[in-house]
Ligand SMILES: *[C@@H]1O[C@H](CO)[C@@H](O)[C@H](O)[C@H]1NC(C)=O
Ligand SMILES: *[C@@H]1O[C@H](CO)[C@@H](O)[C@H](O)[C@H]1NC(C)=O
Ligand SMILES: *[C@@H]1O[C@H](CO)[C@@H](O)[C@H](O)[C@H]1NC(C)=O
Ligand SMILES: *[C@@H]1O[C@H](CO)[C@@H](O)[C@H](O)[C@H]1NC(C)=O
Ligand SMILES: *[C@@H]1O[C@H](CO)[C@@H](O)[C@H](O)[C@H]1NC(C)=O
Ligand SMILES: *[C@@H]1O[C@H](CO)[C@@H](O)[C@H](O)[C@H]1NC(C)=O
Ligand SMILES: *[C@@H]1O[C@H](CO)[C@@H](O)[C@H](O)[C@H]1NC(C)=O
Ligand SMILES: *[C@@H]1O[C@H](CO)[C@@H](O)[C@H](O)[C@H]1NC(C)=O
């Protein structure tokens with residue numbers, strides 16, 4: 367097997383040695399399937415099979431070793447993290463200079479769990495206080511793990527630390543910032559301190575064959591905010607063929623996510639595939655547009671398909687994160703959605719955190735929702751809201767346009783007829799059994 371060859375040939379090599387000739391486990395032929403994006407991904411440049419830079423397995427801090435290997439192999443080579451090796455990153459690792467390079471992760475990457483150290487050292491972003499241990503950016507980059515490579519966030523330390531400081535920064539396990547073209551595939555990701563993945567300021571990226579899970583060892587300090595993926599200010603991203611076992615959004619589309627396909631995912635225990643929340647901040651303009659969510663198996667979740675929008679607020683409301691932000695959510699399709707034991711099969715709200723429906727109606731959302739289709743939904747919800755299986759709540763018909771359902775066959779666990787809460791909806795476009803809240 368190639369992986370043993372790798373171990374044998376490379377075990378004794380020093381950092382970033384250039385080895386020839388050598389048979390490198392190739393980047394698999396990654397196909398966007400079954401749906402393909404309207405803008406095809408750009409073709410990457412050819413790689414030189416003999417340009418291989420091994421990340422020093424002995425480095426006490428794998429961060430600088432990884433950066434140095436990436437510099438040596440930039441423009442056409444492949445960086446390799448050896449199998450049966452644990453690489454520990456103990457300092458912020460900026461990999462945003464990448465250009466036509468592949469990174470093959472066969473070992474395990476962990477990040478030191480020195481919570482205090484990372485508070486001031488992690489790469490920080492204003493948006494939702496996102497922090498990163500490492501960040502990937504550049505052009506034409508493939509990060510692949512062949513189902514062997516693992517990223518381990520040592521999350522329990524962070525979830526425990528959170529109990530004594532709710533606002534401490536917990537880094538996202540994997541993040542791109544300014545990645546144009548490329549892929550992330552075949553990686554195992556476990557125990558992220560916070561979200562598992564954030565895709566920011568990126569375009570034309572295929573993400574496939576990722577396995578995400580959480581192991582809690584201290585049940586009195588459970589995980590929090592463990593989203594599978596969040597997309598932000600990104601265009602033409604495909605997330606597919608992956609399994610996600612977590613406790614927050616399976617995938618979440620944050621402001622300015624456009625041309626996104628999410629397909630063939632198996633999500634368990636999550637908060638669903640979510641647009642938003644959006645419209646939280648006055649003076650900001652959020653867009654989520656042209657999103658296709660196809661063939662999702664969702665189990666044990668609070669929600670299946672979810673769109674969460676903050677209502678409007680009285681003019682010049684100051685202080686807490688209260689809503690009133692502008693923008694639009696447009697052309698979103700959820701098709702082929704299998705529900706097992708989810709509390710709501712669909713939850714659309716334009717009254718997110720509103721104190722009451724009356725308060726929400728009085729200040730309708732400023733953020734428009736239009737051209738939304740929920741199609742071919744199957745399965746059974748949990749008994750939580752039985753006989754209700756979903757909820758569609760707008761703040762005013764004028765800001766909620768062309769929201770449709772088609773072939774919705776979701777049942778509650780009892781034998782009762784499924785009921786849907788519909789508020790301020792154009793019920794002529796809905797083929798579901800609407801009831802008042
Ligand atoms: C909690 O963590 C934040 C972020 O590191 C820090 O600014 C704040 O001082 C911490 N609070 C306490 C009480 O330690
Ligand atoms: C488990 O979590 C609790 C609550 O945060 C904490 O008091 C305790 O120290 C943790 N136990 C360990 C072994 O970390
Ligand atoms: C991705 O798809 C292939 C076959 O199409 C399958 O063998 C593999 O297990 C899938 N991976 C995940 C994580 O679902
Ligand atoms: C999103 O795009 C709109 C329109 O270009 C822009 O006004 C807004 O600032 C962008 N928001 C973010 C978070 O980039
Ligand atoms: C849906 O995804 C599952 C994997 O979760 C896969 O086995 C199945 O073939 C997919 N169906 C379609 C129609 O693509
Ligand atoms: C799904 O999540 C539940 C907890 O919510 C867990 O008990 C179960 O083992 C998970 N399933 C898989 C396949 O990991
Ligand atoms: C809606 O989005 C899909 C991608 O999800 C795209 O193919 C289609 O062209 C978009 N429709 C319009 C009218 O823009
Ligand atoms: C849902 O949760 C139950 C109970 O925790 C578990 O047995 C089941 O395997 C989960 N479903 C999936 C698909 O993981």
Ligand SMILES: *[C@@H]1O[C@H](CO)[C@@H](O)[C@H](O)[C@H]1NC(C)=O
Pocket residue numbers: 681682
């Ligand atoms: C809101 O505040 C802005 C400037 O802070 C002011 O120009 C505007 O008149 C105020 N609007 C209302 C309705 O009070």
